[in-house]
Amino acid sequence: MEFMDSSNTIIQASVATGDLQELAANIITKALKAGATDAEVVVREGDEFSTTVRLGEVETLKESGSRGIGLRVFVGQRVASTSSSDFTTEGIDHLISGALALARVTSEDPFAGLADVSEFGKLDDDLNLYHEDVYSLPTAARIDFARRCEAAAMSADTRIQNSDGGSFDAATGRKVLANSRGFVGEYQVSYCSVSTSPIAMGTNGEMQRDYWYSAARTLSKLDTPESVGTEAARRTLRRLDARRVPTQRVPIVFAPEIARSLIGAIFDAANGDSIYRGASFFTGKLGEQVAAESINVIDDGTIAGGFGSSPFDGEGLPTRRKIIVENGILKTYLLNTYTARKLKMRSTGNAVRGLAGNPGIGSSNLYLEPGKLSPEEILREIKSGFYVTELLGQGVNMVTGDYSRGASGIWIENGELTYPVQEVTVAGNLKEMFRNITAIGNDLVFRNSVASPTLRIDGMTIAGK
C-alpha cells in the first residue's frame, strides 16, 4: 500500500519564533494598559504524528498541530488567569478582559507575585532538546517502524498470536514565556518513540500482555524497532501461567521501570506545595534522616538532551541541579516562587506552568544514584521474595504515607527468579519503605524523565490467598 506524504502539503501554519515572542510582548503591553500591574504570557505551539499498526496492517494514522496562549495577570496582590486557542485580535482582547475580570474576585494574597527581576534567567548552552530528524522519515517509513516492532514481537514465540499493535509517534513543540518584568525565553523540543504490546496465551487459555518502548529526542537515538519488539515479547512471555501467592511479609525487589514511581514519591513528598500545608509526611523534616543512608536523589534540569530538561522553569527561572536527598538526609524541598515565599526559602527552579492556572511544582530529570550491586547480586541475597514488574492503581496517600497497590511480578526463591505471580497487592508506609531500601542496583538507565535502578525494600506486606 502506498502512502502519500502529507509533509509536502502542510501549510505552514506555525508562526515564526520572533512572531510568537512579539505576540507575547503585545499581550503583556495590552494587559498592563488595561489595568494589570504585572503579567505573564505562555504561548505554546506543537505538531504531532502517530501511527498504530496491528497484525501487520495500519490501524490509525494521525497528524496535526495546535497552539494555545495562557495569560496570568496580577492586579496588586490578586492573580487570575485565562487561556485560549483563539489567536485573533478579538480572541486576545477576550483573553485579557477575562483575566482582569477574574482578578477582581480573587483575594489579596501577600505571597503572590512574579519572581524578583534578579531571579529570572535561562541556561546559555543549547540543551539539545530539538532535532528536526524526528519528522525526517517519510510516512511509509514511520509506519514501517511500527510494523517492524510488532512483527519482531509476534515472531519471537508461537505463544504470541495476538497484539495490541505497534506504534510510532513523533512530536515537536515550541514554548515561549514572557513577563512584564523583562523576561523573554523560548525553546523547542522534539520527541519520537516506537513501541509494541504483544499478547501471549498460556497453557490454560489465559491471556497476558506487556509492552516495551524506546523514546528519544532524535531518531538517531531510538532503539531499533526489532530490539524493542523482542524485549516486549520477552516481558509478555514471562507473565504466562502466573499464580497468586499466600499473604506474607518478604523482601520485595522493584524492577527499574517500577522503582521509578517510588523515586517520584520522594519528589512528591518534598513538593513545596504539600510541605507548607503540612500535607506531606516530609513536612518539617528538612535536615533529617528520611531514607536509608545509601539513598541519594537528584533532580537536574540541565542535562543535555534530558527528557525533563529545559533552559528555564515555568516562571522563567533558570533550571539547575539539586540534591533532594543525600545519604538519606532530606536536603531541600522542591519549590516555585510562591512556595519559596511561604517557606522563607529560595525557589529551586521547579515551577511548572500549564496554559491557565497558577504555577505548580514538577520534577525535571529526577533519579536515584545507582549503587554497586548488579540486579542478579541483589536477587542472590534473597531466600524467598517478590520481584515486582508491574504495579496497578494509585493507592498512595502522600499525607499519611500509606501505600497499597496491585502488583504482578516473579517469585524469588533461593536467589533466583522462578514462577510468575499476579493478583496480589504490596503494601506498607512510604516513611518506612524509604528507610528500608536495603539494596540499590547499578542499573540506572534514563528511558524517561524519572529513573531509578533496581531497588530492594524490606518490611512490606504481600496480600494474596
Place this chain on the structure above:
Amino acid sequence: MTTSAGHKRYFFEKFGLSERLLERCLGEALSAGGDYADLYFESVSATSIGVDESLVKSASQGVSAGCGVRVVAGERTGYAYTDNLSAERLLHAARTAALIASGPAKQPVAGFTETHSPNLYPIPAAELDSDLSTKLDLVMRADRAARAYDARIKQVRASYSDELKRILIAASDGTFASDTQPLARLNVFVLANDGKQTTRGTAGGGGRVEISYFLTEKTPEHFANEAGRTAILQLGAVAAPAGEMEVVLGPGWPGVLLHEAVGHGLEADFNRKKTSAFAGLIGRQVASSKVTVVDNGTMPSRRGSLNVDDEGSPTQETVLIENGILKGYLSDKLSARLMNMPHTGNGRRESYQQIPMPRMTNTYMLSGDDAPEDILRSVKRGLYAVNFGGGSVDITSGKFVFSASEAYLIEDGKITAPVRDATLIGNGPEALKYVSMVGNDLQLDEGVGTCGKDGQSVPVGVGMPTVKLDRMTVGGTGN
C-alpha cells in the same frame, strides 16, 4: 432553552460554517476512498475558582475550539485536527485524514438527517461569566463549613469548576447532530490533625447541572461535612487487614468495582481485537445470577450522560450482564460495523484532537432484594468499604484494582474500627461470581468520575447497591 437549530446557529455564525462547507469537507475526506468520514466540531469554555487558606487564590477561565476530521477505510482510521476553522484549514485537515485510504473517491450521502436529542440536561441560560459571584459564594461557604466542622480540621481547599462544551457532528452517512453539554463540580479537600498525625478527607460532586443544583440539592455544606467527617474518621484508623476475606461494598461510588472489573473489559474494541479477558464470552456466566449490570447514557443530569455520543449517535441503556449472563458489549460505529453487532451509541472522545472509541457512560448494578443491614450481619470477619479513590484494570489478564478511602472492619456482623487506605484486587471475569447478596439500595455516585483509556479522559458515572462479595483480596498491612 436552545433548540438544535440554536446549536447549529452557534457554529455556523461564530465560525462561518455552512452545510455546503461541511459537505465539501466530507467530500474531500473521501476523495481517496474510504467507508466513512466525519467532522467533529467542538467549542469549550471552562471556568474554575479555588479557595485555599481561606483566600481565593485561583480563578481561571479557558476557551478552546477546533475540528477533528476522521476517515475510516475498513479497519483503518486516518485523523487530522485543526484549531483554525477556516475553510482552507478544514479542507487541509480533511485531505490529511484522507491519506489513510487510496482508491477512487467515494461520495458522502446526500443530505443530513438530524439525530433526535432527548434534552437530558439544562442548557445554562446565563453565560458562565455572569455566575461568578455565585461560584465564589459556593467555595467560600464550603471553606467556612469545613473549618467549622471540627477543631481538628486544619487545612481546607475548596474548588468549583464548570465547563460548557458545544459540539456539532456531520458525517458521510448523513448523521448530523449537535449538543450543548454543561458539566459542573464542587470539591472539598481537608486535612485533619490531632497533634499526633495528619489525615486527609475529600468529597465532591455535581453533574450536568445548573449552578442552582449546588444551592438546592447538594450544597457546599454537604460536601464540606463529608470531607471533614472522613478526615476525622481516619485519625482513629487502624491497619487494614491483608489477605482474602469477605467484602461488603456500600452503595454509590463503590460501583467503581463494576467500571474496572467488567466495564472496560466489555468495550467492543477490546473484544473485536480479542484482547479482552471477556472476548468470546457472550452468553456465558460471568457473574452470580443476582447480578445485572447496565450502562446508561440517558439518565437526566448525570455526569456520565450524553444526549448524543461523540459520533452523533443516540445514547441508550445497554444491558451488559443480565442475571449473571454476559449479554453484550459497548460499541461505537466502527465496532458495530466490523463486529456486525448492535450499535449502542458509546462512541466518545476527550476532545476534537482525539479519535473516538467505545467508552462507558453511567455504569451500575441494579438493585436486588437484600436489606443492607442483613448483608452486614452475615459477615463473620471481613471489610466494609463505602468510599474509594480510583481504580485500574488490565483488560487482557482481567486483573483490576480499586483503592478504598473509607473502610471498616466487620467483626461478627458488626462494623468496628475504621481502617487505613487499602487497595482491593480481583480478576474481572471471576470476581462478580462471588457476589452472594445484593442490596435493595441502588445509588449512583455524586458526580466525580473521570475515566482514562488510551490517554483520553471522559466524565463517567458509576453506581451500585450494597453488595457482598464472598471473597476478595484486601491489600492491607495488618493481620
